[in-house]
Amino acid sequence: MTESTYRIQGATGEWEVVIGLEVHAQITSNAKLFSGASTRFGAEPNANVSLVDAAMPGMLPVPNRECIRQAVRTGMAIDAQINKWSRFDRKNYFYADLPQGYQISQLYHPLVGEGTISIEPEEGQAKTIGIERIHVEQDAGKLMHDQHPTRSYIDLNRSGVALMEIVSRPDMRSPAEAGAYLRKLRAILRYVGSCDGNMEEGSMRADVNVSVRKPGDPFGTRTETKNVNSVRFVMAAIEHEANRQVDLIESGGTVVRETRLFDPDKGVTRSMRSKEDAHDYRYFPDPDLLPLELDDAFLAECRASLPELPDAKRARYEGPLGLTPYAAGVLTADVETARWFEALLAETARVQGKPEADVAKAASNWLISDLFGALNRLGKDITDSPVSPAQGGQLLGLVADGTLSGSLAKQVFEIMLETGDDPAKIVEERGLKQTTDTGAIDAVIADVLAANADKVAEYRGGKDKLFGFFVGQTMKAMAGKGNPGVVNERLKAALDN
Template identity: 50%
Template sequence: MSWEVVIGLEIHAQLTTKSKIFSGASTAYGAAPNSQACPIDVGMPGMLPVLNQAVIGKSIMLGLALDAEIGKRSVFDRKNYFYPDLPKGYQTTQFEFPIVGQGKMEIELEDGTKKIIGVTRAHLEEDAGKSVHGLVPGQTGVDLNRAGTPLLEIVSDPDMSSAKEAVAYAKKMHELVQYLGICDGNMQEGSFRVDSNVSVRRPGEPLGTRAELKNINSFRFIEKAIEIEIERQIELIESGGTVVQETRLYDADNDTTRSMRTKEDANDYRYFPCPDLLPVIIADEDIEAIRATMPELPDAKRTRFVSELGLSDYDATVLTSSRAMAEFFERLVALTDAKDIKLCANWMTSGFSAALNREGLSVEQSPVSAEGLAGMIVRILDNSISGKIAKQVFEAMWKGEGTADEIIEAKGLKQITDTGAIEALVDEVLANNPSQIEAYKAGQTKMLGYFVGQIMKASGGQANPGQVNQMLVAKLK
């Protein structure tokens, strides 16, 4: 009998603010322990939290991008539980009136099929601190720098039915929050955390009991962990067992999931409105003001790159894979007066991307700027250099040897376009290869390629290949 898989995701996106959600302490990553935890963050009695206005704008941006209702009256609640990294004994979060209501997102699977995934809600909350083990034997150390860091928890509907769909959704959300500039998306530093709720059922049956997979910091592992968890649940039920509601951790070394803690007390967080915070009222004008500052979203950009710029679906997808990539490309096109968009796209998706990958750099870290690359493409377009020489110029630019023009000048790479000079090279090569000429005339037309190769070699790669070709054909008639 077949099984149906039901997956919902909870994504915690850390918002890119300078200060914390309720205090003026810094959110910078990697500071000395507890150096960025002020009296509000450590839960000193009598402290009054004051909401950071930046988190409101950033949340509304996500809501607009997901075509969601914006909570015009948004309320903060206390979620009560005891853990040393939560010094107040409650987490300030949102329960009944979140800032972002029901929305949706379209995902595309590898085979090109599209699916709409519902987004139940997105609510604001504060992060907890960090427990450090092994500092002092028999005791746990607590670093509260992370306490109070603003998080937007994005909860999906249980609309995904495979690990692949779940990852497609998570990746798309990851791309979106970075496009919007509301989260840096750094999964290693925990800025974007994905928790997966996984359950299985027989088709037509009510939802099965779910297990939650937490703390997985790569898309590849999320996919593997979900697949393994699905297998585990099916095997468990088929052998007569029952799934219990619990949190499970993925163990990448052994490729298994194991129980972390049972959630038997799940409904006992005793939420109630936080008396320290008043309701947040958002006016229509505020929403419209934010709508006016929204960047073009990845889907719209991709569609426009195909329809307006004439790029292939593949190129459009690669070039919109991050906002930095897309903006670099658009600058490049503008700086080269859109004379050869395809050439710009090719350089971005091949030479430029290959160099970034080779050195593990992001677009922002590229040693070659859009201006630099444009300077080189302009020289290809005005026939100063060939595509082949351009690769040499690009490598030199990458190593910081100067601008395209400086490198072309210093290395003497300017293409030979002088007809007389090219003719001399053509004549020389033809004179040295009488038997190949005979073969060509006898019908072996591929000899043409041989001659072009010889001439290009003789010119040190600097002859204009188009001109060489033309002249050769004329002379061999």
């Protein structure tokens, strides 16, 4: 493992930051972990609540196979050990958002064991982060304190929704590494389709464990900052918490093991509860549920249904497709971008009748500069691009077969963005087709040369630089539609005569 050089400069010297993340990722499924209630986001409060979720007397949990499947697939995607025998435990505590009085989770025998995730932080070097475990558990409901002056309301829509808790080893050493880890984890979850990774809607939240030490020393005492809900906030929380710990130690204090909260408005963490008043959760195996036993056929189906994952895809883009490491990184960072690129590539290759490797570079360049530029300008995501991958492929085909010049292609693309029309239709209707008709080009050249007889004389007298002037004049006279190659060739012939 390459060590990070990120350090906090304290009064007593340099401090190293040690970071571990526990990420709660909502499993993508139609129904909850142990009930048939819907998981749809944004429903009216308490619209998605079954008798089980409300913990009515005599109600029993039944595991949702799809949730287990998604967690297993996620484990496989990080090369983790899949435990064919796992078990659900009850974590007991009283709170109004927890109807059963316990959360069904997995403490003793998690579904997924050790795995790894490789990261490439923006600052610092590539490294591998260890994953300790992934277990499956229920989410709690939500208290609403702003609905009534003296009462709190409870929304149980989230109660019982399936979460994966993905626990990393304390392998990160800088906010940048933590940020890269979260982004990579989110990318993997989206590729696998096991979580939408939507941090704004709470589909992904992180508990951030931070400690500091002098380089080479044993681990310091860590604090846990709960429920941080964006990559930026996680990085900010680490930065603040690490500096707070350094200041505290250097001023003679001791870091206490405690739970903290991050205040995104102020950018600070503050104490929520210390270990002394920590709950005794009285974990024990849930007697309503049998141990979870997975058979080989189930595991084989999970593995077979895994898509190509970011690291493999990136290697393929750099290798067989011959893209630059930068382009491969950009195109694989997000599953939607990769999906779009691959559709574009397939169409581009099909239109031109060439192998994908031969057109990959052009497709990649166009997507990264032209399409991303346009989407950025329009404030749109690639998923709601006004231009489809097929249309992009057609456009690149028109460039490749000489119908459009580079500048004409840009004009056509702008019109595509506005109208959503196919490029061929735009070319046809607006007459934007590039001309390679030598007769027509020769006629225009003759006019240009006649109108600029003085410059022709200068050129022929040795002022070679004027060639560009004649090209410009010719293209202007042809409204940009002259094929630049043919124009060049015919001009040269006319002038050198």
